[in-house]
Amino acid sequence: MDRFLIRGGKKLQGVVQISGSKNAALPILVATLLTDGKCVLHRVPNLRDVRTTLKILEYLGKKISYQKNTVTIEANGQLKNNLPYELVKQMRASFWVAGPLLARFKEAEIPLPGGCAIGVRPVDIHLKGFEKLGATCETKAGDVVIRAKKLTPAKIVLRFPSVGATQNLLMCACLIDGETVLENVAKEPEIDDVVAFLNKMGADIHSDDKGRLIVRGVKALHGAEHTVVADRIETGSYALAAAATRGEVTLEGCVPEHNAILWDDLQEAGFKLDIGKDFVRVHAYDGEIKPLRVRTAPYPGFATDLQAPWMTLMTLCNGTAEVDEDIFENRFMHAPELVRMGAQISTEKSLARITGVKELSAAHVQSSDLRGGFALVMAGLCAKGETEVERVYHIDRGYERLEEKLTELGADIRRYNPDKDEF
Ligand code: EPZ
Secondary structure: OOEEEEEOOOOOEEEEEOOEOHHHHHHHHHHHHHOOOOEEEEOOOOOHHHHHHHHHHHHHOEEEEEEOOEEEEEEOOOOOOEOOHHHHHHOHHHHHHHHHHHHHHOEEEEEOOOOEOOEOOOOHHHHHHHHHOOOEEEEEOOEEEEEOOOOOOOEEEOOOOOHHHHHHHHHHHOOOOOEEEEEOOOOOHHHHHHHHHHHHOOOEEEEOOOOOEEEEOOOOOOOOEEEOOEOHHHHHHHHHHHHHOOOEEEEEOOOHHHHHHHHHHHHHOOOOEEEOOOEEEEOOOOOOOOOOEEEEOOOOOEOHHHHHHHHHHHOOOOOEEEEEOOOOOOOOOHHHHHHHOOOEEEEEOOEEEEEOOOOOEOOEEEOOOHHHHHHHHHHHHHOEOEEEEEOOOOHHHOOOOHHHHHHHOOOEEEEEOOOOOOO
16 A cells, blocks of 8 residues: 655745645535536546545446546436445445435435544434435445435424535435425535536525525436536645745635635734735744644634644644544544654543644654545654655545645655555
8 A cells, every 4th residue: 555755854835736625526526416417527636535436426327537637427328326335435425425316216225334534424414304305214234225205395404514414415405396495504615616516507506694505496407517616625734734844835726715714823823824816825934833722613613624734733833732623523543643753742532732842753654534644744744854654545535646746845755655666
């Protein structure tokens, strides 16, 4: 399995182009199941999770072509309405095919997505929502069979603003005659991008002055063309890597307002930023990094997906910082690996306390999840000496051309596979 070798101690300098958002591309790709029309999607990042989703769409019966970040999806005969465990276990978000398949075929048989490193990750909110729309959900042997004689519009209040459940229920409601109201929905920018794409396909979705999503069902949806929104988590990740290496980096092609909280926190920690219309520049800063307390929360709160990279920055702060991970129950796996690199971190349930150190030291570490893996790469960029990061496949899920982009910013990072490469 691939590893990264990183020779740290270099400041990141230069310009990085931000890719399309993984967490918008995945649901938008799934939404193409709602039509037999041709869909053309631009700025689709070339990531492991995108390739898995394309495999799922092909398995279900779509014809796919993928050239240089543009995906063309066309019908190719009758769609299947079930998925094999092999595909679902690779990526939890494959569960989101339930909504479109239920809407079109009134039946979907999908393996329940297992948990993952960061938590149990149940889908109760999804299933309760489908039941409100008139479906029955029966679990057997690890699968859930969701079926409905007739789907009916409903008013659904989500017990938690789950991103996935919001996407799944939105996609299902698009084809249900009548008006469905979704309340306490996720407000992440990726949802807006999915709504924009669904409306381009002929759906009728808008949000009201209470922030509820109002879906007026239509008979059918047609194909559409769409460019995926910039990836706000990649944007925040590179900004944090620039800050931690005391470098000067411009993030181009991003949507700065999608990371408003992060810019506030970085400035409060001492960093100077230029925030433009579609770029953010992190200025080089050699001063003390002020310790902060951040708490992850649904958008527009501090993004849980930036908690791990933020923690790496705080390992170099001047004092003791605190991080409350309030979204996932087990999202500190990067902490003990950072401790191996000389960081001083103690965790207790959802709270991590980080006492800053002068510098990190290179070590051999293991990624356990996507964003924790990026946090370890960041630590390797800061640490003197050569850091080896194992299980890079986690990181390949969500960062397009990571080593190329970092190399272009002056980092010394190489990918190698000890089973294959002479080293
Ligand atoms: C999406 O996951 C993202 N994934 C995650 O990004 C992100 O961390 C998460 O939203 C929160 O922002 C994609 O968009 C593909 P949730 P999702 O449903 O939809 C609990 C990354 O690194 N919950 O909002 O699975 C759940 O256990 C990934 O790019 C229920 O209890 O997140 C969690 O504690 C990681 N029941 C919380 O809600 C449910 O039915 C938030 O989950 C659904 C969720």
